[in-house]
Amino acid sequence: MNVLSQFTDDGHWPGLKRWLDLPGVYPAGRLDRDSEGLLLLTNDGALQARITDPAHKWPKTYLVQVEGTPTDEQLQKLEQGVTLKDGPTLPAQITRIDPPDLWLRDPPVRVRKTVPDAWLRIILREGRNRQVRRMTAHVDLPTLRLVRIAIGPVGLDDLAPGEWRDIDPKIATV
Template sequence: MLIALNKPFGVLCQFTTNDGRPTLADYVRQKDVYPAGRLDHDSEGLLLLTDDGVLAHRLTDPRHKQPKTYLVQVDGALNDEALQALRRGVVLNDGPTLPVVAEHAVEPSWLWPRDPPVRFRKNIPTSWMSITLREGRNRQIRRMTAAVGFPTLRLIRVSIGAHALDDLPPGQTRILAP
């Protein structure tokens, strides 16, 4: 079984916690499934869950290099130099990243409001970009955009390999064909 969840902001990628924060158990009704990968609590979008260990390994192991695409809202007016740096790969404190596909994007018309909203500053614009990568270090996109001078404000995963978020509403699940 393979399940897509549109993980809302603030939800932990685990089924239990002792501190009362929202978890996957609040959104996923199927039993005996586990996340294939993860999204930080402050990231949103596509999370795949499965009961098949081989499939989970194929989806998450870096050797299989599944492309993951994200829409990213950043602080500031994104420039071509920053995109070029991301495309070449940037050096983080844990070493250089692989090059990514990075493009300017517009705020999608289908985007749901975030709760709480992204901060708004009257005199500082925000920009959107699309980033596709094939590795998955801890908070990698946030660290990469910060390294090129554009801190991430909102991060939404829209696809993993052939599996896409499409029109799945936040907090909802959909059964997928593996």
């Protein structure tokens, strides 16, 4: 969190190069600096394109803490797709979940005793800029915490923040 999913700093926020010295490797998909979780890095341009190109529709799975108590109507709107300023979103898979067992967030999400929150599992097949946050805000459920746990068949599994592992490049056949 508070790290750009690019290797260069932008003058305000640090890039990945401060932690990883991997010339020729690039992110396949991005997370905004307020989000956490899985980021795939590759030196294979064809694989990067397959992962990020909306035509391939790789599912991206997120755990999302929202402010408020979601109604069935709000969840149905998210599932059907909502119309944002840049057009309608594709339908999403939405599931209410119990609070997940995650690492501590720095800084922590502000707890407001008078405002409930809830957790959702959201699966998208597109990846617009800040899409999950914009979708939940559109139905009056602002996102408090956003953690990507999977891209296609690759899951975060038991990786802790800052850890990494090699994956089989055959995933590109998915």
